[in-house]
Amino acid sequence: MNYPAWDVPYIGGTWVIATIAIIHVLISHFAVGGGLFLPIAERKALREGRDDWIPLLKRHSRFFLVLTAAGGTVTGVGIWFAIGLANPEGTSALIHNFVFGWAIEWVFFLVEIAAAAVYYYTWGRVSNRVHLQVGWLYAVTSLLTLVIINGILTFMLTPGPGWLEVAGTGQEASRFWQAFFNPTYWPSLLIRTLVCITLAGAYAFVTASLVKGADRAPLKESFARWSARWMIPGFVLLPAALGLYLAVLPPASRDLLLLGVDSAGAGAFTQVTRAVLFAIIGTATIFPIAFLLVWRDARDLKLGHAVAVLALALLVTGATEMAREMLRKPFVVREYMYSNGLRATEVVQGDALDKPYLDSSPWVRPEERQAWAKSSSRSIHHMARGEMMFRGQCMSCHTRDGYRSTRKLLANRDRNGVESILVMLHEQPADSPYNRFMPPLMGTEEEIAALADYLYADSTAARQAYLEEEGLTEPETAPEEQPEETQQPDPLTTLTPDE
Numbered sequence: 001m002n003y004p005a006w007d008v009p010y011i012g013g014t015w016v017i018a019t020i021a022i023i024h025v026l027i028s029h030f031a032v033g034g035g036l037f038l039p040i041a042e043r044k045a046l047r048e049g050r051d052d053w054i055p056l057l058k059r060h061s062r063f064f065l066v067l068t069a070a071g072g073t074v075t076g077v078g079i080w081f082a083i084g085l086a087n088p089e090g091t092s093a094l095i096h097n098f099v100f101g102w103a104i105e106w107v108f109f110l111v112e113i114a115a116a117a118v119y120y121y122t123w124g125r126v127s128n129r130v131h132l133q134v135g136w137l138y139a140v141t142s143l144l145t146l147v148i149i150n151g152i153l154t155f156m157l158t159p160g161p162g163w164l165e166v167a168g169t170g171q172e173a174s175r176f177w178q179a180f181f182n183p184t185y186w187p188s189l190l191i192r193t194l195v196c197i198t199l200a201g202a203y204a205f206v207t208a209s210l211v212k213g214a215d216r217a218p219l220k221e222s223f224a225r226w227s228a229r230w231m232i233p234g235f236v237l238l239p240a241a242l243g244l245y246l247a248v249l250p251p252a253s254r255d256l257l258l259l260g261v262d263s264a265g266a267g268a269f270t271q272v273t274r275a276v277l278f279a280i281i282g283t284a285t286i287f288p289i290a291f292l293l294v295w296r297d298a299r300d301l302k303l304g305h306a307v308a309v310l311a312l313a314l315l316v317t318g319a320t321e322m323a324r325e326m327l328r329k330p331f332v333v334r335e336y337m338y339s340n341g342l343r344a345t346e347v348v349q350g351d352a353l354d355k356p357y358l359d360s361s362p363w364v365r366p367e368e369r370q371a372w373a374k375s376s377s378r379s380i381h382h383m384a385r386g387e388m389m390f391r392g393q394c395m396s397c398h399t400r401d402g403y404r405s406t407r408k409l410l411a412n413r414d415r416n417g418v419e420s421i422l423v424m425l426h427e428q429p430a431d432s433p434y435n436r437f438m439p440p441l442m443g444t445e446e447e448i449a450a451l452a453d454y455l456y457a458d459s460t461a462a463r464q465a466y467l468e469e470e471g472l473t474e475p476e477t478a479p480e481e482q483p484e485e486t487q488q489p490d491p492l493t494t495l496t497p498d499e
């Protein structure tokens with residue numbers, strides 16, 4: 001707990017990051033694809049004397065300028081703010097390893113947006129040759145930003161044995177290249193590049209669909225047909241690329257995927273599986289639709305058709321990205337750092353998990369610490385300690401009241417039930433199902449008891465509010481099998497067990 005915790009109600013920091021990141025991913029992949037599309041299309045137009053393509057391409061390039069320069073920058077900086085607040089420990093670990101990677105990426109990005117601007121504003125003002133060269137500069141630099149960021153993103157899922165060997169020793173940066181070109185680097189780069197190219201084709205469809213008038217029908221047809229071809233590489237190669245990717249995934253991540261298949265409809269991991277299935281089916285659908293549209297009658301391509309193809313492509317990209325994030329659970333950097341900032345390298349040995357968790361936190365005032373030492377189990381200080389445990393170790397994945405709410409997840413458990421989950425998280429028995437998606441719980445017996453009391457009080461309170469809101473009263477007698485410790489019957493089990 002070296003950093004303060006950022007407590008975002010209902011959605012949690014996770015969803016703040018995810019929302020910004022998904023938009024950013026879509027924009028950036030779009031920009032990379034568009035970067036390649038523009039100079040290639042311009043070259044074709046120049047070579048084949050298709051002068052009527054030029055105004056179309058100019059319009060097309062304006063979109064990419066606005067997209068990268070405004071959308072890309074704002075969401076890119078937004079990600080930094082969000083990850084710095086929601087996951088400072090993970091962000092710090094990444095910066096310590098990849099600061100030069102990022103520096104290089106920013107240089108490429110700066111050149112990319114400058115080139116996009118020059119490209120758009122110099123249509124017809126410089127020689128064709130120079131204009132095309134600027135286009136290529138835009139294409140190459142935007143592709144290079146992907147080449148770099150891909151190294152960092154894949155590192156988080158598969159840091160690779162070379163880097164893990166020195167993880168936690170202070171020598172991590174010496175394995176920069178091994179970390180960068182990690183096991184999933186190439187398959188992921190291939191997938192992302194194919195996605196970029198597909199998105200470029202899908203967006204060019206939109207530009208084509210906007211061409212109006214009978215006299216311009218041949219232009220519409222030629223541009224739409226040519227744009228559809230941009231989707232062929234994805235259609236042909238994506239399945240193989242995905243296969244390659246799955247083959248190099250760590251077995252534990254593949255297990256998470258299968259967990260969803262086994263428990264379809266029953267738990268959180270069906271989400272990953274569903275996202276992957278959706279991505280596969282979506283990808284398989286986009287291409288036939290696109291080809292049907294241009295093959296049947298490219299002159300009749302409607303904006304609605306084009307937008308539908310594009311929307312499907314964007315949804316698929318978003319779903320794949322979500323699945324990838326889920327596959328990394330419970331880690332930020334697999335095998336090295338858990339999502340809550342706990343370092344696997346520190347907690348695996350000996351009795352490290354029994355060490356006091358809150359002791360090292362600079363966010364506890366000395367007088368608070370003294371109060372804790374003296375506090376009885378029902379005091380406000382005890383609850384404060386429990387809450388700090390929750391913020392430090394659970395809140396990176398759970399909220400109290402919204403997304404993956406601990407209140408809901410614990411609603412049917414009594415105080416002992418809550419504690420037994422925590423003990424399971426703490427002791428990590430080999431057969432615990434939680435090991436696959438939750439980090440071990442660190443702390444002393446008292447700290448864990450404080451967390452249990454806090455969670456139980458919080459969930460009971462939520463239950464009370466629920467009953468009041470529904471105008472219900474507690475049943476008079478407890479069911480037979482209630483343990484003696486609980487005086488409270490369990491109303492939710494007798495009401496609507498929908499969660």
Ligand code: HEC
Pocket residue numbers: 267268269329330331339340390393394395396397398404406409410421425437438439441455
């Ligand atoms: C790395 C992310 C992560 C962290 C950190 C985490 N959890 Fe979870 N937890 C999950 C996921 C994922 C699930 C499955 C949720 C579902 O099925 O909807 C889960 C499920 C649960 C459940 C329901 C289990 C069941 O059998 O019904 C409880 C209770 C729970 N977590 C408590 C905690 C507590 C307490 C902490 C902090 C000590 C914590 N979690 C930390 C990811 C995490």
